[in-house]
Amino acid sequence: MKKPKIRELCEALRSFFSRPFTTTFPLTAHEPAKKFRGKPEYNEDTCVGCGACFQVCPSKAIDMVDEIKDGLGRRILIHHPKDCLFCGECERNCITGDGIKLSRIFDIAYFDEKDVQDRIEHELLLCKHCGQVIGAVKHLTWIRKKLGNLAFSQPVLISRFTGEIRLATGAEESFSGETDRTDILKTVCPGCRRLAFISDEGGER
């Protein structure tokens, strides 16, 4: 009967004379662990706007909005911390490797959700015929660089490339209005290209 009491007394005394185990958090800053998985953040330089993070996110915490206004397209990726699981799937599946990275920020309480949201905008390449989205400009450039010579098998990538090295004269992007055979090699969406394939020179389908 006596011994157990002594053992527990020791522990009690030790607890009594040591610092409180709890921290005074808001007063003293908390330092999360080195590998802590906090709020994901986009990197302006390395994110190319492919939208893979949006597709793999298990909790749909990332929104992808494609806006087309006055013939200009913008892709906006918005990360909502309120839905995020901090699982890191977005970081893991990012095609460039560090377009989105989990930071160590844990303090994401908010009054206005916009304060904690992270967003990134990209320019979209639109089909010259129908105005449909082909992809983010930066994404296509990234693919072109990655593919090297193989990129010359794909008309949109070719025209991106000729544009970049200033070989484009403007003739390749002139459109007659109707989809015709020559449009195969221009900046058109897959739908319009299919249409162009099945039309003959006269523009008849």
Place this chain on the structure above:
Amino acid sequence: MKNKKRVIIPIGPYHPLLEEPEFFSLYCDGETVVDVEWEAGYNHRAIEKLSESKHWDQVTFLVERICGICSTSHPFAYCNAVEDILGITVPERAKYIRSIIGEMERIHSHLLWVGLAGHFLGYNTVFMWAWKYRETILDMFEMITGNRNHYAMFRIGGVRRDIEDGDIPSLRKVLGEMEGKLEMLTRAVLDDPVLAVRLKGVGVLTRRDIKDFGAVGPVARASGVDFDVRKDDPYAAYPLVKWKVITTGNGDVFDKAVVRLLETFESVSIIRQCLDAIEGKKGEIENQVREVPAGQGIGRHEAPRGECFHYVRSDGANSPVRHKIRAPSYVNIPTFKASCTGQTISDVAIILAGVDPCYCCTERVAVYDAGNKKKLYGFPELVEMSRKKTERIIKGEMK
């Protein structure tokens, strides 16, 4: 009498907080409980259905959120199930890491239980201390996996993060300290005269009861049924390390506590052996899985509360076509019918806690007088009565 008992008045509050909220009705004759009824299904989150709409990798994170305490047991069982369909094994290093995570979780879950049990008995110091010790394990989780809970370590084919050599010394240090604390706690429980009077012979489940109800985990092992998935259906690194299944024979709440406490020592030893195996070595931590073929698979994991079971069927597409989950509390909770009947009301709180169901589940208890079906007590009153009884024993008024 029997018909009258069927009148169940669901008494709130219904906090849809954790998994498995249940509704209990205790029918009492004076101080003695004569019957227990329970209902489940108040908080249907449609996890199984939801999982059919997510692709294979996303489901891991979905099932991780079934339970807030043993959050790794569901991904563990799920990954085992999908790997069963694939017919692959994970790399050896991943096996060890999986077991380390599983056992660390067992330690923190059991400590949490010890704390809660102390709280119900009016030993709030035990509650504070056990949770204090548990905190260091949670810090280790943050260091290794990046989060205190919901570790997101599992992935079909392996694990997502490696345990780096730099992290191992601090983990070993925590384990060493933990062992001392656990030793203290276990001895304190084992030779405390008040706890012995309070818990021995309370809420007894016989081997027969365990078989009848199909109970699993520490509840079954406390009654001498040595059923443990880690031994009986080896997976991950469990066949590669030395450990033993803890069983005791009395089946009362005291034994359930003892089984849990002793299991934490086994967990510490398993983690140590796993760390030895991976320290200073490099290796693959995952097998790339391109697609899941059509087929069906089952996966099991010995969660801290017992066997966690997942059944997954695939038709070769991107997401499961059927995903069935059975959590251990689901089979353990019906044992209340056997363990509570014939006991006094003041013991009910600890008997219910002895099974280690989620705390919020038991928040819905209401006590009825067998005669007039009036609601007498809610769970807070039950806890209060439980504490009073302990006090009376301490003061020597009761034996």
